Amino acid sequence: MPGKYLAMRNPEQIAPYMMEGVDPDFGKKAKPGDIIVAGKNFGCGSSRETAPAGLHAFGIGAVIATTFGRIFLRNAINIGLPLLESPEAAREIRTGDQVTVDVTTGAIVDVTTGRTYRAAPFPPLLQALIAEGGLIPYVRRRLGVETP
Numbered sequence: 001m002p003g004k005y006l007a008m009r010n011p012e013q014i015a016p017y018m019m020e021g022v023d024p025d026f027g028k029k030a031k032p033g034d035i036i037v038a039g040k041n042f043g044c045g046s047s048r049e050t051a052p053a054g055l056h057a058f059g060i061g062a063v064i065a066t067t068f069g070r071i072f073l074r075n076a077i078n079i080g081l082p083l084l085e086s087p088e089a090a091r092e093i094r095t096g097d098q099v100t101v102d103v104t105t106g107a108i109v110d111v112t113t114g115r116t117y118r119a120a121p122f123p124p125l126l127q128a129l130i131a132e133g134g135l136i137p138y139v140r141r142r143l144g145v146e147t148p
Helices: 011-017 050-058 070-079 087-092 124-131 135-143
Strands: 035-038 062-065 083-085 099-102 107-110 115-118
Touching (some): 011 050, 035 087, 050 070, 062 087, 070 083, 070 135, 087 115, 124 135
Parallel strands (some): 062 083
Antiparallel strands (some): 107 115
16 A cells, blocks of 8 residues: 555545555456465555555455565454465466465465465464454444444
């Protein structure tokens, strides 16, 4: 998330500007459901939930990377953005490849090449958090509190 947008707090406002510092045309080229494939320490330096929340609000389906920044990883789980660590997939998947992921098993399939990769699946509790849309919806559902 570019620093010049740090004052924005609403993920829907931030969404069009995500990844602008890496690719100024990202918001025009990417579409909801797309999967980001990245290298080492994706999200490093992002200590605010707005970075993963902006990707989630944009509609990014998941992020596959070699590794993730620790705080980004935790914030992504808290807002329900699926992340998969797979150095091999991150190295081999190319822009434009059609990719499917199963966060419950860690399976990553590059439909374009026919290759299958593995990521360690999250433990069941974290999978439940992601499936519920994040920590707050998960807790509200468990407590029987309606979401505003």
